[in-house]
Structures are given as structure tokens and as C-alpha cells.
Amino acid sequence: MVGEKNMLSQHGVNRRDFMKLCAALAATMGLSSKAAAEIANTVSSPQRPPVIWIGAQECTGCTESLLRSTHPTIENLLLSVISMEYHEVLSAAFGEQAEENKHRAIEQYKGKYVLVVDGSIPLKDGGIYCMVAGKPIVEHIREAAEHAAAIIAIGSCSAWGGVPATGGNPTGAVSLQDALPGKTVINIPGCPPNPHNFLATVAHIITFQRPPALDAKNRPTFAYGRLIHENCERRPHFDAGRFARQFGDEGHRQGYCLYHLGCKGPETYGNCPTLEFCDVGGGIWPVGIGHPCYGCNEEGIGFTKGIAQLANVENPTPRAEKPLIHNPEGGEVSTTATALLGGVVGLVAGVSLMTVRELGRQQKQRRKDDDHPSREE
16 A cells, blocks of 8 residues: 555655546446455556557547546556557657667567557558558557457547548558457447546456456447437437427527437447546537537448438337335335326337337438439429
């Protein structure tokens, strides 16, 4: 404990703030307060987990998102939580010296470091469309992946190809997983992803010596286990059939559902509504400030579907809820309360069903119109 306090104080971090960070990471993963203590014990070790971060075809948005994290700040992250052994954007060195530092880190921490890659990897024409130190970036990545304890694809470009892999894909851009066949890659998509999802994943790996639970797309289920639509603060408006139809109209100003403005939340998985973004709070995330989700977490949706194209509604009705009705006198549920609850549930289900039917009718009519366009000039 004394050694831990000394280590934290050397970097200007008090234990209270440090424990808040560990508790936040545990909460992000849905773990208990006991797990927060385990994370604290692991992260506060003098041997901070080494991280090698390689950028491929990317816009540096994932790094910028991490730089703007405030819990922890970037200086506390680099000095107290992880040891960033190589990152071309954050490195003071450049050129040959930077490459030497990377190779030294790979050898020194062989089998212990976490490899992070952002950006898609071009494979066409031998990978010549992204070169570093005279070699295709795919060679650098495969060299670093060979001895990594864990491999993380951060951002949509690395997780599934993102912007470079859409359209004509002239560079033959692929995801990190496709560039590393046979390796297990943990995907943290988003454009950019919330830095807390990345930090929580790293904390889980170094604390429990294994990745968190993953879904079929190798995404942490704590972050990508539910549809954005399910936790969206505008969901009640969807169920009630209240929609914004144009940007700036009365429904938009009233905070109604953005489905008809092209929101992709009904078919996109992520914890954006609960985690929000940039540590600002107060509903600061795209849908919260009035812009439709564009599905950046999902291959085939983000950067692929038109912004105004309507989403497929995967879960048209709310998940079943069974709220408790407490009777302070006898503890039994009264007949009146039961009837009231049944009426409310029936009303919500009925409105939701009518809304979904109307949306389905509109989608069918739209497809019919597309198949038989008007001949009028």
C-alpha cells in the first residue's frame, strides 16, 4: 500500500481519484466493487502493462478521443495506468529512433504487451498503400502480433474496415482480424470509440489475464451487448409513435425519436446511451444532442447505408418488464393495482405494435415505389 501511494504521488495522482478511475472501469464492464479493488492492485503495480500502438489507414480520431479522456487524463493514463511503449503520434522520437524503440519494446516485453491497432490494413498490390520505414504496414503489424499477449482493434476501421473498406475499396483495405488469420483480435468499433471501452478492456486483460466476454463479432459484451435503441432516452417516443420528421421541426425540438431522420440505433449495438461521450454528462452523445446514430459500430451499416435510409428495427417492442408494486400495509398486490398495471402494459404494447405495423407498412410502400418509379417528368 505504501509503495502504491508513493508511486501515485510521484505522478501527482491521489489515491481517491485513482480508486474512482478503477471503480469507473469496473462499472463500465458491469463488475462489482471487489473487481475495482483487484483492478487497482494490478494497475498500481510498478510494472505497468506495456502497450504498443500501431496506426494504419486511419484519421487519428481514435487517438484524439483517447487524448481527450478526462477520467483518467492522458498524462495520468500514460504515467500511472499503462506504459505506452510505442505510439507514433505520441512519441517524442521519430524516424529510425522511433522504429528502434518499437523493436526494443517487442523484445523486452515479449509475450507481455498489449498490441493496439487503429486503422484498416491495405493488402492490395502488396500493401504498398500504407508504408512505414520502407515496409508495408501489414508487415509491421504481423511482426508485433507474433509476440503480443493480447491484440485489440480499436475503431471501426480496424475492427471491420471502416471508411477505407467501403465503396470501391481501391487499396484492398481489410480489418485487423482479416490481416491476422489465426489470431484472436478483440474488436472495439466506433468512429471513434469511447475511450472508456478501450481502457476497461485493457484493465480486464491485465487484471484477470484474459479478455472480457465477447460476442460473435469479438466485441466486449459489456459495451456491445445491447442495441442502442434499447437504452436510448428517446425510446419512449418511439413506442408512443412520436417522431421528428425534419431537422428543426417541432418533434425534433421536443426530443422525439429520430428514426425517420435515419437513426441507425435500432440495428446498432453499443453502450453509447449509457456511457455517453467525452465525460461531459448531461446527455452528450449524438442522439442526445439531436443527431441520428449512423451505425458506426456495425459493418454494413456505418459508412454504407445512406444517412436518411431507415434502419431495420431488430427489437420492435420493449423487453418484458415486471415492476414490483409495493403495498405498505399488507405486502400483497391489490386487485386495483394489478388491473392498473395490466392496463398500462396493454396500452404500451398496443401502441408499440401499431407503431411497428405502421413502420412496416411504410417500408413496404417505399420498396414498392423504388421497384416501380414514377414515369412522370
